[in-house]
Amino acid sequence: MENKNLIWICVIFLRCISYAQDNKLPTIDSSDFAKNHKVNFCFTWFEAGAGIPLKEKKLQDLPYGMNHYLYSPKTNLAGGLFGIGLYYKNHWGITVIYYFQDYSVSDANYKNYISNQFPNYYLPYGVQAHTYSLNNINYRLSYRFHKNRFTFEPQFQLGLNDYNDFETHFVLKEEGSNNFIEYDIKKVNQKKNILSYQAALITRYRFTKPQWKWNIEPGLRIGFMIVPTNYNYTISYNSYNMPATVNEVNIKQLNPAINITVVLGAFRK
Amino acid sequence: MKNIHIFILCAILFCFCSCSKHIPAEFEVVGMSLTNAENTGESPSEATTNNVPKQAYAIKIILNEEMRKKTEGDAQENGFINEDKLVGLNIFSLYSFDATHPAKTSLNDYFLTSLKSSATINALISSGVIGGGSLKNGNYTDSWSTNQYLYLMTPPALTGAHSFVVKIDLSDGRSMCDTVNVTLY
Numbered sequence: 001m002e003n004k005n006l007i008w009i010c011v012i013f014l015r016c017i018s019y020a021q022d023n024k025l026p027t028i029d030s031s032d033f034a035k036n037h038k039v040n041f042c043f044t045w046f047e048a049g050a051g052i053p054l055k056e057k058k059l060q061d062l063p064y065g066m067n068h069y070l071y072s073p074k075t076n077l078a079g080g081l082f083g084i085g086l087y088y089k090n091h092w093g094i095t096v097i098y099y100f101q102d103y104s105v106s107d108a109n110y111k112n113y114i115s116n117q118f119p120n121y122y123l124p125y126g127v128q129a130h131t132y133s134l135n136n137i138n139y140r141l142s143y144r145f146h147k148n149r150f151t152f153e154p155q156f157q158l159g160l161n162d163y164n165d166f167e168t169h170f171v172l173k174e175e176g177s178n179n180f181i182e183y184d185i186k187k188v189n190q191k192k193n194i195l196s197y198q199a200a201l202i203t204r205y206r207f208t209k210p211q212w213k214w215n216i217e218p219g220l221r222i223g224f225m226i227v228p229t230n231y232n233y234t235i236s237y238n239s240y241n242m243p244a245t246v247n248e249v250n251i252k253q254l255n256p257a258i259n260i261t262v263v264l265g266a267f268r269k
Numbered sequence: 270m271k272n273i274h275i276f277i278l279c280a281i282l283f284c285f286c287s288c289s290k291h292i293p294a295e296f297e298v299v300g301m302s303l304t305n306a307e308n309t310g311e312s313p314s315e316a317t318t319n320n321v322p323k324q325a326y327a328i329k330i331i332l333n334e335e336m337r338k339k340t341e342g343d344a345q346e347n348g349f350i351n352e353d354k355l356v357g358l359n360i361f362s363l364y365s366f367d368a369t370h371p372a373k374t375s376l377n378d379y380f381l382t383s384l385k386s387s388a389t390i391n392a393l394i395s396s397g398v399i400g401g402g403s404l405k406n407g408n409y410t411d412s413w414s415t416n417q418y419l420y421l422m423t424p425p426a427l428t429g430a431h432s433f434v435v436k437i438d439l440s441d442g443r444s445m446c447d448t449v450n451v452t453l454y
Contacts, residue, residue: 122311171384171385173308173311175309175310176309176322176324177308177309177324177325178308178324178326178327178381178384178420178421178422179324179422180384180385182386240381240386240422241422241423
């Protein structure tokens with residue numbers, strides 16, 4: 001269903017572009033913005049940079065080690081690829097872009113927690129705190145305005161995301177014996193969709209020449225993003241052939257982050 | 270408009286061309302021997318004597334393997350598959366192990382193939398996989414050996430001598446068998 005919608009949006013975009021091209025007025029030789037189209041086309045080749053998560057203080061008080069598991073995320077990769085945008089009269093724009101973002105929580109505190117909880121066991125390589133990634137097609141609504149050779153574009157972004165992560169499972173081996181503990185953290189999503197919301201500002205510099213049909217526009221994008229999630233976590237561990245200790249906890253998060261990316265795109269005059 | 274069509278065409282072509290199929294190379298298990306292993310540390314190691322703590326005892330199976338069918342392409346990415354599947358594996362002791370396991374009765378339920386509860390002997394037989402491939406500097410080799418550990422998870426109540434026998438059956442009708450003597454304390 002999601003893919004179907006995407007195909008329809010692409011078809012409509014291409015039709016609009018085609019319409020704009022077919023109905024264009026005689027070309028005006030200009031190094032400035034072309035004002036001869038009602039609709040201008042913008043292609044974003046890539047956006048790449050850092051996602052800087054903001055800590056959610058309430059996560060510090062979670063039980064069963066989930067505070068160490070979820071708190072203190074670190075800076076990770078964020079970016080976008082192949083954005084296609086249409087701008088009405090060079091100002092109002094809608095864009096679809098493939099957007100992705102990695103998240104991971106620093107492992108050190110969680111490893112310490114597990115070591116302290118099971119002191120006579122070897123800590124395996126697989127012990128790591130929460131790690132996941134978001135990716136999918138995102139949609140942007142923006143307004144573009146210009147000052148000299150700079151273009152400023154505040155925008156709102158909505159993403160309907162795939163949320164991919166690794167379920168935490170590791171085995172702790174006891175010192176001096178074959179005995180071991182299997183430790184699992186599993187989670188169940190309580191929301192129908194993982195939506196992300198982003199408010200951002202792109203500042204672009206415009207390279208252009210009168211004979212060029214496209215402006216080349218590198219720039220910088222700064223955005224504030226939240227991704228509300230609601231998961232039921234089940235934390236369980238058991239020794240071989242022994243009954244498991246099972247704990248459950250519901251955790252709602254906003255996953256706020258500042259994203260700073262460099263942008264390279266082209267804007268059809 | 271033309272540029273957009275070219276771009277979309279390139280993207281579609283890239284999607285179709287970027288993946289190629291890897292065919293695993295085939296090897297055959299040609300021999301098997303057993304030694305004692307102890308697992309008191311982080312990972313198992315071959316025991317230096319025949320006296321091993323019963324809580325940390327493991328049987329080390331050394332499988333001798335030979336290459337049967339090499340495949341083209343990157344050996345690392347192609348991977349390996351055993352030519353003949355494992356269809357049976359039985360562990361038993363020549364002496365009485367405990368009250369419910371007299372001599373020569375199967376001890377399969379007392380052993381795991383790795384330290385996780387799902388790694389039972391039955392699971393190994395169901396997978397049919399035994400042994401594994403080996404590469405030297407990224408290239409195929411003609412013969413090599415790999416190790417498979419069987420961890421004793423339910424040690425006997427009493428200390429004493431045991432003779433464990435491991436017998437494996439392969440899908441081509443061959444069977445291999447070896448015995449290892451140990452004193453568990």
